[in-house]
Amino acid sequence: xxxxxxxxxxxxxxxxxxxxxxxxxxxxxxxxxxxxxxxxxxxxxxxxxxxxxxxxxxxxxxxxxxxxxxxxxxxxxxxxxxxxxxxxxxxxxxxxxxxxxxxxxxxxxxxxxx
Amino acid sequence: xxxxxxxxxxxxxxxxxxxxxxxxxxxxxxxxxxxxxxxxxxxxxxxxxxxxxxxxxxxxxxxxxxxxxxxxxxxxxxxxxxxxxxxxxxxxxxxxxxxxxxxxxxxxxxxxxxxx
Numbered sequence: 136x137x138x139x140x141x142x143x144x145x146x147x148x149x150x151x152x153x154x155x156x157x158x159x160x161x162x163x164x165x166x167x168x169x170x171x172x173x174x175x176x177x178x179x180x181x182x183x184x185x186x187x188x189x190x191x192x193x194x195x196x197x198x199x200x201x202x203x204x205x206x207x208x209x210x211x212x213x214x215x216x217x218x219x220x221x222x223x224x225x226x227x228x229x230x231x232x233x234x235x236x237x238x239x240x241x242x243x244x245x246x247x248x249x
Numbered sequence: 250x251x252x253x254x255x256x257x258x259x260x261x262x263x264x265x266x267x268x269x270x271x272x273x274x275x276x277x278x279x280x281x282x283x284x285x286x287x288x289x290x291x292x293x294x295x296x297x298x299x300x301x302x303x304x305x306x307x308x309x310x311x312x313x314x315x316x317x318x319x320x321x322x323x324x325x326x327x328x329x330x331x332x333x334x335x336x337x338x339x340x341x342x343x344x345x346x347x348x349x350x351x352x353x354x355x356x357x358x359x360x361x362x363x364x365x
Contacts, residue, residue: 177355225292238353240292
């Protein structure tokens with residue numbers, strides 16, 4: 136089955152530690168995205184990648200880093216510089232980097248930093 | 250993107266049609282109406298979108314008023330698995346490649362509870 140996988144579903148870390156969230160897709164989509172969702176709120180774009188080896192900052196990129204070495208994979212690292220890292224993180228992909236194409240979402244990773 | 254207004258919550262009996270309204274009175278002529286839903290602790294799921302004509306797919310129907318200031322998402326036979334928060338958003342579709350063109354600005358949505 137084609138789709139987007141994120142792992143793990145729940146992640147716990149101590150403050151000051153970097154943590155990397157996995158996102159893999161087998162849909163052969165060019166574009167991939169990372170969003171953050173806080174309780175009772177909508178989605179905020181962290182980073183997006185239009186094609187392999189390219190990525191751009193979204194609205195709230197500070198304290199996060201990404202890489203896109205393979206078409207299928209777009210890992211997100213939450214660094215110790217992110218002041219409020221506890222959130223629900225969602226990865227998405229679309230066929231091409233255009234708003235004309237629907238974004239398909241993974242199941243999300245809930246990160247708790249204490 | 251134009252702002253939308255949705256009821257906070259709705260109930261629907263299982264097997265009946267669920268009609269979810271959305272007001273978007275400031276929508277511009279080239280903005281599309283999109284619907285997503287999010288089941289608790291899962292990623293959002295795209296449902297349907299339209300510009301001015303009514304649309305139907307395997308999941309739902311979208312009815313857009315002639316003046317395009319409001320729309321209704323219809324789930325024809327609601328099941329318990331349709332219990333979710335439903336988000337109505339309006340988006341300007343563009344070939345531009347900036348972050349703003351990808352941003353999905355979800356409001357608070359409508360929490361639909363399907364009751365047995």
